[in-house]
Amino acid sequence: MENTFTLVAKTLPGFEELLAEELAALGAENINVLYRAVSFDADKALMYKANYCLRTALRILKPVMTFVARNELMLYKKIFEIKWHEIFGIEETFAIDAVVSGNYFTHSQYAALKVKDAIADEFRQKYGARPSVDTENPDLRINLHIENEKVTLSFDSSGDSLHKRGYRKAVDKAPMNEVLAAGLIKLTGWKGDKNFVDCMCGSATIPIEAAMLAMNIPAGYFRENYGFMKWHDFDEKLWKEIRQAADDEICDCDYEIMASDHSAKAVQIAKSNIQGAHLSHDITLLQQDMFEMTPPEAPGILLINPPYGERLEEKDIVNLYKSIGNTLKRNFKGYEAWVISSNIEVLKLIGLKPSKKIEVYNGSLDCRFYKFEIFDGSYKDMKIKKAENNIE
Ligand SMILES: C[S@@+](CC[C@H](N)C(=O)[O-])C[C@H]1O[C@@H](n2cnc3c(N)ncnc32)[C@H](O)[C@@H]1O
Numbered sequence: 001m002e003n004t005f006t007l008v009a010k011t012l013p014g015f016e017e018l019l020a021e022e023l024a025a026l027g028a029e030n031i032n033v034l035y036r037a038v039s040f041d042a043d044k045a046l047m048y049k050a051n052y053c054l055r056t057a058l059r060i061l062k063p064v065m066t067f068v069a070r071n072e073l074m075l076y077k078k079i080f081e082i083k084w085h086e087i088f089g090i091e092e093t094f095a096i097d098a099v100v101s102g103n104y105f106t107h108s109q110y111a112a113l114k115v116k117d118a119i120a121d122e123f124r125q126k127y128g129a130r131p132s133v134d135t136e137n138p139d140l141r142i143n144l145h146i147e148n149e150k151v152t153l154s155f156d157s158s159g160d161s162l163h164k165r166g167y168r169k170a171v172d173k174a175p176m177n178e179v180l181a182a183g184l185i186k187l188t189g190w191k192g193d194k195n196f197v198d199c200m201c202g203s204a205t206i207p208i209e210a211a212m213l214a215m216n217i218p219a220g221y222f223r224e225n226y227g228f229m230k231w232h233d234f235d236e237k238l239w240k241e242i243r244q245a246a247d248d249e250i251c252d253c254d255y256e257i258m259a260s261d262h263s264a265k266a267v268q269i270a271k272s273n274i275q276g277a278h279l280s281h282d283i284t285l286l287q288q289d290m291f292e293m294t295p296p297e298a299p300g301i302l303l304i305n306p307p308y309g310e311r312l313e314e315k316d317i318v319n320l321y322k323s324i325g326n327t328l329k330r331n332f333k334g335y336e337a338w339v340i341s342s343n344i345e346v347l348k349l350i351g352l353k354p355s356k357k358i359e360v361y362n363g364s365l366d367c368r369f370y371k372f373e374i375f376d377g378s379y380k381d382m383k384i385k386k387a388e389n390n391i392e
Pocket of ligand 1: 172173174175176177199200201202203204205206260261262263266288289290291305306307308
């Protein structure tokens with residue numbers, strides 16, 4: 001590739017391999033799996049494509065400088081040496097995101113402040129004035145990563161986090177991060193090749209991400225802004241071509257995607273988000289109790305994010321998870337059911353043996369994502385069927 005540079009795509013813990021697979025599918029080379037991140041080689045076109053298409057990336061950073069610093073003064077001096085006035089204008093705004101680890105720097109906010117001062121002073125030296133900081137919507141978002149004495153300064157090509165897809169108009173209690181939802185769907189292996197149900201859909205994040213995945217709708221289809229658009233080398237023509245090429249891949253989903261919730265308020269919110277994603281014709285939305293529902297015909301995938309119990313009484317949460325188990329056994333025969341919860345004790349009350357257990361995080365909550373195979377027929381029949389098909 002000509003004009004190649006390294007990019008670092010950040011993700012949630014546990015999603016690194018999924019992100020590496022997505023990058024490989026986009027044609028990225030030199031892919032390296034890191035902790036909560038994946039690095040890869042890219043040119044400008046791939047940088048635009050990655051921002052537009054990746055479902056499991058949170059942001060895509062372009063490292064511009066690495067150096068050694070063991071204290072704030074060393075950090076300040078190195079940053080001050082950069083000709084910032086040639087990178088962005090005094091009338092433009094900037095922001096610093098900082099992550100520090102190791103013994104030399106212990107306060108990320110303080111390190112960010114030093115970098116901000118060095119940038120402001122470089123401008124002041126040149127023009128006698130400095131650009132303003134805007135943490136919400138800056139023209140240039142700068143990422144500072146310090147691990148022990150190794151400092152990496154990057155420009156954030158995404159700007160706002162990529163989980164902000166642009167379709168979510170409202171949220172109910174405990175809405176799921178869109179990147180988490182997309183990653184969970186990918187972990188189930190579903191590719192739009194059978195029916196899909198989320199019968200505890202809340203704001204409908206999971207069914208919307210499922211429909212976008214099945215229909216090849218780029219993750220950023222509804223989003224208007226990316227950090228790279230404000231960079232001085234922004235190539236609008238190339239960006240439009242990249243968008244168009246990805247949009248040309250959008251297709252229909254041949255299977256049913258069902259979203260439901262027992263709460264009228266949640267269904268109202270789900271409706272406005274589904275409309276925001278222009279998916280009203282592609283997602284069946286119903287207000288119903290999971291314990292009374294009839295799902296679409298098997299085979300299918302069920303993915304639910306039930307309440308974890310923080311706001312519920314002990315007896316209610318116990319009953320909830322027991323009822324989920326009973327409902328799965330009774331009504332979801334032939335389905336693969338996936339349940340995410342931070343409440344590992346009550347997950348056991350589902351009363352089925354998980355065939356997969358995956359550790360994931362929902363925000364700061366350490367969660368388990370369990371797969372239950374709901375066999376149509378007896379366990380013995382299933383064993384015979386699997387043996388006949390040579391399945392482990
Ligand atoms: C943690 S929230 C789901 C959040 C959702 N994943 C999102 O992104 O907004 C759990 C949802 O389960 C719903 N729920 C709880 N018990 C239910 C039941 N018996 N039947 C259907 N929905 C139920 C709640 O109304 C709530 O919307």
